[in-house]
Amino acid sequence: MAEMLEVSGITKRFGGLVAVNNVSFSVREKEILSVIGPNGAGKSTLFKLISSFLRPTSGEVRLKGERISGMAPHIAARKGVVRTFQETTIFKNMSVRDNVIIAHHLRSKANLAGFFLGTGAARADEAAFGQSADEILALLGLASLANEIARNLPHGHLRALGIAIGLATDPSILLLDEPFAGMNHEETMRMVAMVRRLRDLGLTILLVEHDMPAVMKISDRIVVLNFGQKIAEGTPSEIQANDKVIEAYLGSEDEAIGL
Numbered sequence: 218m219a220e221m222l223e224v225s226g227i228t229k230r231f232g233g234l235v236a237v238n239n240v241s242f243s244v245r246e247k248e249i250l251s252v253i254g255p256n257g258a259g260k261s262t263l264f265k266l267i268s269s270f271l272r273p274t275s276g277e278v279r280l281k282g283e284r285i286s287g288m289a290p291h292i293a294a295r296k297g298v299v300r301t302f303q304e305t306t307i308f309k310n311m312s313v314r315d316n317v318i319i320a321h322h323l324r325s326k327a328n329l330a331g332f333f334l335g336t337g338a339a340r341a342d343e344a345a346f347g348q349s350a351d352e353i354l355a356l357l358g359l360a361s362l363a364n365e366i367a368r369n370l371p372h373g374h375l376r377a378l379g380i381a382i383g384l385a386t387d388p389s390i391l392l393l394d395e396p397f398a399g400m401n402h403e404e405t406m407r408m409v410a411m412v413r414r415l416r417d418l419g420l421t422i423l424l425v426e427h428d429m430p431a432v433m434k435i436s437d438r439i440v441v442l443n444f445g446q447k448i449a450e451g452t453p454s455e456i457q458a459n460d461k462v463i464e465a466y467l468g469s470e471d472e473a474i475g476l
């Protein structure tokens with residue numbers, strides 16, 4: 218399988234602290250790769266480096282061979298590295314459907330003002346984007362909520378809307394930041410099934426997550442960080458049997474690595 222994203226020797230220092238230390242791995246096309254690790258291991262920092270929210274001290278990130286580290290985050294997003302679940306990217310006073318339509322406009326670089334003012338050109342775009350938005354909403358189980366105002370959505374559906382908005386921007390790789398945080402078992406299992414469905418449709422997905430059972434269920438491969446360093450990489454069953462990983466988790470206050 219071809220590599221979609223390549224992280225090479227990436228390091229981030231904050232003063233004297235090395236939050237991410239010389240980490241390398243690749244995300245292959247059409248796989249779900251999860252990054253796990255005990256509290257403070259460097260997961261969030263790594264995520265911010267990949268989405269270009271932080272500039273690496275050294276090392277680099279490449280998307281389909283093109284160096285993206287150092288680009289502004291919105292440029293990296295246009296290139297196809299799309300991070301979801303930032304609730305700030307959801308317009309809470311707009312309908313679910315309009316949120317997804319607007320995300321299409323961001324991709325197409327069309328004039329957003331036209332959308333708000335209802336100009337002729339924008340109306341033509343809107344028809345095409347509307348159809349695509351409806352398909353995305355159906356895919357994520359949000360079709361019946363299309364006309365609901367976003368702020369009225371329950372937690373789980375708001376997460377799904379975050380993914381819908383990400384999909385509308387036509388990502389090469391979707392970055393999911395703790396997609397199961399705050400969800401009960403049923404919501405988590407629904408989200409696991411949904412993300413796997415996206416993978417089956419050809420999406421490449423990188424996620425950071427604390428919920429071990431969900432990570433073991435959802436991932437094709439897992440990268441484990443501890444104290445900023447990569448200590449293991451492999452399939453869920455390889456990771457569960459890895460001595461270094463077990464040791465790292467036993468020494469932490471996190472949930473045990475087992476199921």
Ligand SMILES: Nc1ncnc2c1ncn2[C@@H]1O[C@H](COP(=O)(O)OP(=O)(O)OP(=O)(O)O)[C@@H](O)[C@H]1O
Pocket residue numbers: 231234235236254255256257258259260261262263
């Ligand atoms: N902006 C910053 N300035 C200074 N130190 C930072 C900054 N961001 C993170 N750190 C430190 O870098 C280390 C890694 O933090 P990071 O948040 O990446 O870990 P994490 O694995 O995401 O943790 P958690 O699971 O608790 O969210 C920690 O020691 C943290 O205190």
